[in-house]
Amino acid sequence: MAYSDKVLDHYNNPRNIGSLDKDNPAVGTGIVGAPECGDVMKLQIQVDENRRIVDARFKTFGCGSAIASSSLATEWVKGKTLDEALQIKNTEIVRELALPPVKIHCSVLAEDAIRAAIADVKRKLDGARPGNPDVAATASAG
């Protein structure tokens, strides 16, 4: 099966590869996996005080389509608010990367990773809020 040019581009020049500090209260981490192929994907986002995503990183152990899907996902979430980022659908990733039907699960994994990262950072921000309303704002500065 031949990969599309866009998959190859992300595979050869992955965007935003690496890690953010998962203990930073403004960083959300999502780790998801596909048991059928053993692929694992980590996607991290960092938000500012307005809950806008200012940075994103990924690390994926999997096939070219899984790497491209997560690389694209980090590009797309940057600059979006958490609620906007939640609107990203795996079908848009499929379309952008021209993924064949057998690789659709890779795009699902990327969508799951975005959602898991958003849920994680929301838990941190909202969990911190009642006791200490300043945590969310100060965290993004650090």
Place this chain on the structure above:
Amino acid sequence: MPTDIQHDTRPQKDGPSRPLLCESCSRPMESPLCCAGCGALNPLPPSMFDYFELFGIAPEFDIDVADLRRRYLTLSRSVHPDLVAKSSEENRRRALQLSSGLNRAFDTLADPVLRAEYLLSLAGGPEPHQDKSVPPELLEEVMTLRERIDEAVRDREEAALADVRDRIRQGRTHSLDRIAGLCRSGLDDPATRRELRLVLNAVKYWNSLQNHLPASAASGPEHP
């Protein structure tokens, strides 16, 4: 993934399928695959049968694999495609279908993980596509171990690689022990079945990690 197809095609337990009668000579068939009387091949592929019933053994996790192999070889001979090479096209098609189904049945029961998958499927699931959950912290550890493999290979750190190898073997063995324990405890309870699904999912990650380890002469014999 051998468990997906058979689940829906198994006959009803109280269905009219037993005892099977040969469709050629109407005598009861001892082997579900072919008639000992007239040698006619059963038109049903073995996926239509419960694999344990097919081999005539109890549906349990602890089976005698050597005994299973003997039963498999006996059944294989009765449906070997070479036996019907000169027979009708329909009979040749049946023989192919029966022997490939028989191979699948044997492969499924001979392997402990596939056998556990099959027992789970017989007990009502959840099937792999219905529940992909894994134990907490597993994915994070898988991620870390994959990173450590890559680093150790890049830096030619044999000692670090040996550590990772040990951890993977330990994690996999622990999962396999848990699978055996759960199967032995019986799968009537949905909570047990969900836990079995969880550990069966986990073992796939351990297998995948093992496959990503570079081949090493120092790795020693594979533990089952």
